[in-house]
Amino acid sequence: DIVMTQSPDSLAVSLGERATIDCKSSQSVLYSSNNKNYLAWYQQKPGQPPKLLIYWASTRESGVPDRFSGSGSGTDFTLTISSLQAEDVAVYYCQQYYSIPFTFGPGTKVDIK
Amino acid sequence: EVQLVESGGGLVQPGGSLRLSCAASGFTFSNFAMHWVRQAPGKGLEWVSVISGSGDNTYYGDSVKGRFTISRDNSKNTLYLQMNSLRAEDTAVYYCAKGTGGSCFSGHDYWGQGTLVTVSS
Numbered sequence: 001d002i003v004m005t006q007s008p009d010s011l012a013v014s015l016g017e018r019a020t021i022d023c024k025s026s027q028s029v030l031y032s033s034n035n036k037n038y039l040a041w042y043q044q045k046p047g048q049p050p051k052l053l054i055y056w057a058s059t060r061e062s063g064v065p066d067r068f069s070g071s072g073s074g075t076d077f078t079l080t081i082s083s084l085q086a087e088d089v090a091v092y093y094c095q096q097y098y099s100i101p102f103t104f105g106p107g108t109k110v111d112i113k
Numbered sequence: 114e115v116q117l118v119e120s121g122g123g124l125v126q127p128g129g130s131l132r133l134s135c136a137a138s139g140f141t142f143s144n145f146a147m148h149w150v151r152q153a154p155g156k157g158l159e160w161v162s163v164i165s166g167s168g169d170n171t172y173y174g175d176s177v178k179g180r181f182t183i184s185r186d187n188s189k190n191t192l193y194l195q196m197n198s199l200r201a202e203d204t205a206v207y208y209c210a211k212g213t214g215g216s217c218f219s220g221h222d223y224w225g226q227g228t229l230v231t232v233s234s
Contacts, residue, residue, distance in 0.1 A: 001175065038218060040220035040221075042158075042221075044158075049208055049224035049225065049226060049227055050150075050158065050208075050221075050224055051224070052213075052220055052221060052222045052223075055213055055219075055220040055222075061222060093157065093158055095158075095160070095220070097218050097219060097220055098218070100163075100172045100173075101160055101172070101173070101174040101175055102148075102160040102163070102174075103160065104157060104158040104159065104160065105157075106157050107157045107158075
C-alpha cells in the first residue's frame, strides 16, 4: 500500500499570511503514460464532509478560491493557501488515487494565530 | 445540483450485518465511479471501496476486503455497501462520494453528509 504522510500535523497562521502543507507518498503517484499525478487535496470543516480542493495535484476544483494552489510531482506535494482567511480553518488531507487501496494522509489542522 | 444522501446506518452488534444506501441525483449516475469513505470518531479519512460506473469493476480497502460488498443499481441511481462480520473498528461515519470521472482511479468531487455506523454490544 502507498503510505501518505503530511507535515506539519498542525499549524497556526495569521490572517492574510501564507499557509503551506506538505504531503509525501511512499512511492511515486505519477502515471507516466499520461504524465498525471494521481493526488488530491481535501478540506474538512468540523461536522461537515470533506470538500475537494485540488486534483491531479495542481488542478483547482471549480468554485475553489484561487488562494488555494497545489504543486509537486512524483512523491512530494504541497498545498498552499496564499492568504489565509477565517473560513479556511479546517483539517486538510491529501489522497493518492494511483493504486488500490487509495490512501489518505493523516491530516493537517490549520488554525488562526 | 448534485446530491448524495446516505441511509442505513445504526447500531449493530459485533458479527452483525448492515446495508448502507446512497441515493444520487443531479448527474448521470451510470457515467461515474462511486466510492465509500469512512471516518472513525475523531479520526482521519479511510477509503473503503469503489465501483465503476457500469458496476463491472470493484475494489476494496485491505481492512474490509472479504467482508464488505459494494454494488450499484443504475436504474435507481443508488449505491450500496453490504457490510458483514462487523467489528468494533468498523465504527465510523460512512460517506458516499462521487468520482470525478468514469474511471475508478479518480478523486471524489461530491460527498454525502454521511451515515453513522456503530458496532457495539
